[in-house]
Amino acid sequence: MFTWIAPSVPVSELHRIRKWHVDHEQDHPLEMQVWDAVITCWFMGWVGWLPTYALDAWWAGPLCLLGMLAPSLYITWRARAHALNKLRCDWIRT
Secondary structure (H helix, E strand, O other): OOOOOOOOOOHHHHHHHHHHHHHOOOOOHHHHHHHHHHHHHHHHHHHOHHHHHHOOOHHHHHHHHHHHHHHHHHHHHHHHHHHOOOOOOOOOOO
């Protein structure tokens, strides 16, 4: 879709990252909560298009788009921070 902003992420990759967070919840509780928030925004972005259209709330369209891109943007940001040694991210595939 908008691959110049953030590359698309397959659902299998989202599942793999979620599984890592569940397996390491005791070690990284805040990281799991952030991931849950990102996935919640993603879901709200997809579901929000119908009310946006039905209620003529076109101002919500960019918010829905941002929500839909949330996992891609988050993964890209974490991978970049990991590559620059600013943040350790064990679930990034190198």
